[in-house]
Amino acid sequence: MAIRTIISKLKPTYLSLCSSAFKIIPTTIIQNVLSRPPCDIFIKVPIVSIASYATRTKTTEKSGLNATKAKIILALNFQSAEDALPFYKLPLKTLIHVLKITKNDESKGFCKNRLYYIASRLKVPPSVLSEKLAKRTFIYSLSFDWIEKALDVLIEMNVASDRILRDLWVLKYHHETVHERLLKVKNLGIDNLYPWMVRCSEDILNRYITISTETKDILGETNSKQTYLANRLNVSVDTVQEMCFKIPALKAIRVTKYIFR
Structure with a gap:
């Protein structure tokens, strides 16, 4: 009886708080709950309130984050x-x-x-x-100077823009390394330069040069070779480059001989 007396006195205050803070529970429902034994009060009412608070807090935090991002991006x-x-x-x-x-x-x-x-x-x-x-x-x-010099070398060596766009990782390399790698390939008679030539290991680069040189001996000039293979296989010249890079030298020669039969 003493507990019910205390609760009955707290009813108006409790109802007011629930109504103003959450505005999701009709007053009649809360009154029905409060009229039950005290154990039901603490089991049913707070569960609804906590869930509502958590949802609203999460939404508020997300809105605040988006607003902060928008301010920075602006x-x-x-x-x-x-x-x-x-x-x-x-x-x-x-x-x-x-x-x-x-x-x-x-x-x-x-x-x-x-x-x-x-x-x-x-x-x-x-x-x-x-x-x-x-x-x-x-x-x-990266420093602005680093990016500027790397781009200078790539553009000077006639590396196609679309290739750089697909492989922006090449900009992480020092401009001297970029120049050294690409010049090595160009001096060996390979005109089509790719960003991956800067990033790959020496072994892979040397293997590619070997394949290109041996295939060139069979098919003639590099540009004619790549165009011919691309037309015969109905693929792009870039695809031919990737294919030659992935196939070992001996196998590449066999493939080209087979095409000419």
């Missing part, structure tokens, strides 16, 4: 919403780092966003590069 000098869209997928910590680097580049007069600098050097649409750059955020961990 400061990254994107020229269109389409260019910025892939960056919303990045963690908040990564976005903060990207912002720091971007502001440093801007203050030193390098560029307003590395996305547009690289896109202009490769002559590709920023919207195409944006998706790839959001997955290769190491671009924002």
